[in-house]
Each structure stands twice: as C-alpha cells, then as structure tokens.
Amino acid sequence: MSKWQSKRLAELGSAIFSEVAQWKREVQAGGVDVIDLGIGSPDRGPSDRVRAALAEAVSDPGQYGYPTSEGSLLFRQTVAKWYRHRFGVELDPEREVVTLMGSQDGLAHLAMAVTDPGDTVMVPDPGYPIYAASLVLAGVEPYFLPLRAENGFLPQLGEIPEETARRAKFILLNYPSNPLSAVATRPFFEELVRFAKRHDLLIVHDVAYSEMAYDGFRPPSILEVEGAKEVAVEFHSLSKSFNMAGCRIAFMVGQPDAVQALRILKSNIDYGVFLPVQRAGIAALEEDMEPGSVSVAGLYERRRDLVVDGLRAAGWELPKPQATMFIWAPIPPGWTSRQISREMLYSAGVVVIPGDAFGREGEGYVRIALVQEEDRLQEAVRRIGAFLQGAGQCPGTNSQ
Structure with a gap:
C-alpha cells in the first residue's frame, strides 16, 4: 500500500x-x-419527456448557480406527491425528504450522520457493497445478518442476539434486493417496525427496485406501516426505474431527525444536485403518475x-x-x-x-x-x- x-x-x-x-x-x-x-x-x-425537460433546463443560463444541498423544494414536493400516488404515504417535503446525488451518495454518508465511531450497525450479507463500506468510513462495527434461501433471503430477527439488537444504532435492509432479487411483504415490514421500536433502532430501507417487479407483485414501502415514520427512513433512486443512472439523482425520505442529520452532513460536503437534473427528475416522476404510464x-x-x-x-x-x-x-x-x-x-x-x-x-x-x-x-x-x-x-x- x-x-x-x-x-x-x-x-x-x-x-x-x-x-x-x-x-x-x-x-x-x-x-x-x-x-x-x-x-x-x-x-x-430515459423517456423523450425526461430528455426534453433536461435539454430545456440546460439551455437556461439561470440554472447554473449553486443548488441547495437538500434539493429544490419543487423536486421534494414532487417526491412527496409520487410517494402518495405510489404507496399512499404522506410526506412533508420540508422535513421528511432530502435529495441525493444517487442513492449511493446517501447510503455512503448516512452512517456518518447518525452514528459515532465504535457504534454497531446491522447490515445484510449478501448485500450491496456500499452498505458495509459506509460503516468503514464512519468507523462503525458491522453485524452481518445472514440472508439464506431457506428463509426466503429474509433476516431472522428472532435470532439476533439481544445484546446486539440493544447496542445497534440502525438496521439496513433492501427489498426488492440487490443482489438477491428477493422481496419482502408488508407483514415482514410490520414485524421489522415492531422490532425496531422494541430496541430503539432506526430502520434504513433501500427500495430502489420497487418499480421493477413482475407477475403482478407490487413491492410495498416500509413507510406504509403505521408508525414506521417514527423509526424508518427509505432510499429511492431514479437510476433504475427511469433509466437515469448517469444523472445521479435520488432521495431519502422518512424519519425527520434522520433526514435532518443527513441534510446537515451533506451541507458540509456538497451543494446538491445540478438543477437541470432535478428538473428532469420532476418530469420523470410526473410522467409516472399519469394514467396509462408505462x-x-x-x-x-x-x-x-x-x-x-x-x-x-x-x-x-x-x-x-x-x-x-x-x-x-x-x-x-x-x-x-x-x-x-x-x-x-x-x-x-x-x-x-x-x-x-x-x-x-x-x-x-x-x-x-x-x-x-x-x-x-x-x-x-x-x-x-x-x-x-x-x-x-x-x-x-x-x-x-
């Protein structure tokens, strides 16, 4: 080295x-x-409409100033509308939404915003590599949750040692899952919310693949569970659902204190997402909410x-x-x-x-x-x- x-x-x-x-x-x-x-x-x-919105925005010289680290209010309002449309979840765009330069941005930084060195965090194994990498950056100890085929690739919450659950600051999961392609249903999320409240845990749920489901299955948001916003945040991305991977735009929603913590950290790191990209993101979400959207x-x-x-x-x-x-x-x-x-x-x-x-x-x-x-x-x-x-x-x- x-x-x-x-x-x-x-x-x-x-x-x-x-x-x-x-x-x-x-x-x-x-x-x-x-x-x-x-x-x-x-x-x-992305669709013609999204590309047109991006092209129009980049032609506007007024779009080249510093954006805000939490994202434009219009983008956050559109996210809140989309969550209501897609999941039936009400969000306050001022307190419960933060814009990200891709979900990897937020996943990489969240542990630094809500934990201290030496804390413990529960992460899935197998899991998307940034989950564990973010803990290295934050000086946090991982506790790996084994996800196995015989359990439908779901963590067995009852098998987590009581001391680990008591000590951990948050539990991170991802359904539908990369790399496992596994899914979780609302009953599992209800159990997870009860578990988090019992152990004073934050739930961090990565739901970036919610719009890529088949055979009539509609993946739920954990925030659909009553009381989940008290203990859970959720990451979503426009990369896969709207073919905007190179644009780098995503968002985290949910528990207001955790949202604010990530906002504070990001305000010291970056100036947010390029405004024309946010305009394109608005176009993508609005198009998806229209009747007959594909x-x-x-x-x-x-x-x-x-x-x-x-x-x-x-x-x-x-x-x-x-x-x-x-x-x-x-x-x-x-x-x-x-x-x-x-x-x-x-x-x-x-x-x-x-x-x-x-x-x-x-x-x-x-x-x-x-x-x-x-x-x-x-x-x-x-x-x-x-x-x-x-x-x-x-x-x-x-x-x-």
Missing part, C-alpha cells in the same frame, strides 16, 4: 469487481465479443423470462425472481463462485459477478444482470448453455 493511501481504503468495497474488470479486459484483448451481464447499469435512456417492469420481465427459461432448457435450474434487474443464480456443484465466473468469461465470453463479491453468504451463487437487449441475452444463454454442457456440469449433476 502506498503511504499516501489510508488503511481504510483496503477495507472498502470488494476487490472482486476490479478482478472481474481485469478478466474482461484480457478476454477482449484476445478479440472476443464479450457480453457483459455484470454491472447493473440500464442499457436504455414502467420499465415489462421490459425486464420479458428479459427475465428469456434468460431463466433459456437456461432451464439448457439444464440450469434457476429460480424466477419477482423483482429487480438481476438473477441470483445458484451455481453447479464442484465450482466456487469466482471459478465459474472466470471460466464462463474466458470460455463463453459472458460476464457475471461472483456471489462472494456481496459477502460471505454469497458464495455458491453468481449474479446475472439483465442489461442487454433480447438478441444479446439469447446469445448469452446459448453461450452459457454450451459452456455448461462442455464442462459436463449443470446443476443437479455430480460430475466435475
């Missing part, structure tokens, strides 16, 4: 992502047409069916997720997550992410992102099927 790098840098994120990127470069250098199903970045742009869910449901059905036909029995842009795929016996991800890339030219990139409990899985058009996904399915057959290895066999 360079003397100009702090020790905490070695604890941030997962080296696996860098390793996979290096594999990809090596394979591409050999002239292989690589199909990247790794990083969950939407492959389409969400991205249908697109990803078709892609999910294509990939899962295709790989099942090739002999790989995969669960069919109810939400997100990911498939959390149990790997064939005889491999580790990293081994099969590497071999799939070098032999078939398809990038997937090893499950252990998301935590110890991720070993035995790979994450497949549905971020290519259907013809490319069909080609990826063909290649993966040929790779598995060539290796003599499909789930359910005992070779290798």
